[in-house]
Amino acid sequence: MNTREKGAQKEQQVCACLLSAGVKILERNFRARQGEIDIIGRDGEYLVFFEVKYRSGTGCGNAAEAVRYAKQRKICQVADYYRLRHHCAEDTPIRFDVVAVDGEKVRWIKNAFDYVARC
Numbered sequence: 001m002n003t004r005e006k007g008a009q010k011e012q013q014v015c016a017c018l019l020s021a022g023v024k025i026l027e028r029n030f031r032a033r034q035g036e037i038d039i040i041g042r043d044g045e046y047l048v049f050f051e052v053k054y055r056s057g058t059g060c061g062n063a064a065e066a067v068r069y070a071k072q073r074k075i076c077q078v079a080d081y082y083r084l085r086h087h088c089a090e091d092t093p094i095r096f097d098v099v100a101v102d103g104e105k106v107r108w109i110k111n112a113f114d115y116v117a118r119c
Helices: 003-020 069-085
Strands: 024-032 035-043 046-055 094-102 105-109
Touching: 003 024, 003 035, 003 046, 003 094, 003 105, 024 069, 035 069, 046 069, 069 094
Parallel strands: 046 094
Antiparallel strands: 024 035, 035 046, 094 105
């Protein structure tokens, strides 16, 4: 299994976990010129942008550590585009979550980072 197939498999596993926790999945792999958001969903009143990170081992650090500032900024830019394209109200509560998959351990980090405004 190549890296892309393994990533797709882990995203599917994460979607199953989120669905079982009551999250409504709106989109997967939403692409824009600025980048991609792995999963977009509704968790209660929140519109949530999920970044899924997988690491098979800890040689390069844990999965959550891979979502650095530059990646957060890209996710926020794509989230802005999604909200504009889908006519989301300005007061729609949003959240940025990371789902870290280290080996077989899945960790859902709610509100993993704050919105990063464009400079």
